[in-house]
Amino acid sequence: MSLDVLLVEDDPHLQRQLFDQLTGFGHTVQAAGDGAAALALVSRHAFDIVILDWMLPGMDGVEALRQLRADGMDLPVLMLTALSHTFDKVQGLETGADDYVVKPVDPLELNARLQALMRARKAGGKPANTIAAGDIVVSPTRVMAWRDGQPLSLSPTEFKLLLELAREAGAVLTRAMLIERVWGADFVTTTNIVDAHIRQLRLKLVQYGDDPISTVRGIGYVLRA
Template sequence: MEILLVEDEPSVISLIERGLKGENHSISIAMDGFTGLKMAGLHTYDLIILDVMLPGMNGLDICRNIRMANKDVPILILSALNQTEDIVEAFNRDADDYLTKPFKLDELRARINRHSRKARMQAPPSNTITIDNLTIDRDSKHVERGSKAIVLTATEYRLLEYLMINKNKVLSRIDILEEVWGMDFNMSTNVVDVYVNYLRKKVDHPFERKLIHTVIGMGYVLRNEN
């Protein structure tokens, strides 16, 4: 993979370079935010790894700016900030993954490999899912309910897509964390509940029929109660 690492700590850079040596990855380094954003715009990468606290521009602002031009490149936030609100804010900026420092190289490798596998997967030719009057087009990422278009962040979209693919199946928080966020990166956070509430406000609250349901003690399910 072609990886852009935006990180200002030489020890972390060295650790990642040594840890990924011999795994067929090419790593480009930027040690400040402005340089990282410029490199992301000039070159095509298979994965971008962003620290949050950077000189010049922080990683979350870089993430948002990258997303304005490139909706597909996976972005992994690598940060010492480990509170729920920090993680939620990163996904609100359309990050795909979040790994807290200090981290284990095996976990970083696993996440990189997962993004590599997903990049190799080909989408099926017919990619529309409809449940009740809710429809997603998995090619264009367009979501609408009735005749109303629904604007979702990248993380909200992945969560809705996962719920719709598994219509009528109760999904535990662990299931959702592993599929939507890639890993059970911090089982003590309530990030799943936060994002389900985000979805409900956009997908359910404006409509009479509710599709997203809580199964107490078990998880969440998307189904048409009628």
């Protein structure tokens, strides 16, 4: 399983080594050298999993993880630690880490742990942090969306429309269905409010690819998965 990984490690040599090993396993990797940079990257990109070093300059790994969870981000986190005390490992797990690996890191073990975490998340039926439809990713908990890895600047209404379309990608949603889900069942309109907002949403989506929304004449819209 190929993963989109955020690697947070402040040691340049180890960061490069792990980067090369992870990309060698077929993963897409972005790297950060401290907790603040990691949080900034997570806010702009929908990663599958985070590899987070315990000892980081400034904001350490535990504090970065605590902030990550406080922001409602539920993606799996595997911590790297050179510490051998059981208390330290327990603290990391209690803060919200899903697993840990002790340095020096065996690349085969690291990759196996990443794959196991992703399988466990899927098998456990835990609510997904993101909804993917083709190259479009929507995070309901973070109220953010991306296309082709690029963050989309959407109004609240545009975000709600995209979220509903992504939830049922490939299925036609009528204008009445969209009005009820986005504006509410009691909302009454004689205008083309849905069409107007879909038009604005399309303008933002086509910045990073072809128009993914198809119009079903006289009925509604469908987001192609």
